Amino acid sequence: MHPNPTFRQTDRDTALALVRARSFGTLVLSTEGAPLLAHVPFLLSESGTEADLHLVRSNPIARACAAPQPVTLAVSGPDGYISPDWYGIEDQVPTWNYVAVHLTGQLHPCPLAELEPLLAAQSAAYEGRLPGKSPWTMDKMSAETKARFLRMILPFRLEIGEVQSTFKLGQNKPEEVRLAAADRVTEGFGSELQALARDMREPPASQ
DSSP states (O other): OOOOGGGBOBOHHHHHHHHHHHOEEEEEEOOSSSOEEEEEEOEEOTTSSEEEEEEETTSHHHHHOSSOEEEEEEEEEEEEEEOGGGGSSSSOOOEEEEEEEEEEEEEEEOOGGGHHHHHHHHHHHHHTTSTTSOOOOGGGSOHHHHHHHHHTEEEEEEEEEEEEEEEESSTTSOHHHHHHHHHHGGGSOEEOHHHHHHHHHSOOOBO
């Protein structure tokens, strides 16, 4: 993440609100070779101190975590390219604005008895966000399909020890310059540019 302290040290609750809203991230485990990565949905606890997730048994991270292991779960928010022409002032350079949160801690394998309740809690949380439909539940699966599905995956819990965040939204620019770029950012490219423009107009306060 960007080292400039202007963009770091966002309020923990603000960072965790993004994490909870996303519920999807990249799990990273260091190894002697290249780091192992897995893209995973997760469920953040109410306290923000734990995240529950599951991995396919064949996933290298699952195989490496027979015992607790230090990991980082990286969660990305909106991002986009910023043209220096959008600032309306001279002597600027291109950059990329983005939002990201890193959760670092210990990944623990959980007892198999916790797998089905974990999956039920995840699906209930995700289905609850969908308007106009009855929530999907595992009761809609046949016993055979459910048993086969449960044999393929393992439950894990991330005990979160540190929350690091970067909200790089042009806070190092004068307000009128930042707002000018926010008005133009949707003309460019990136991810969720409307949300990025909103965040640039009202960046979160630092701690």
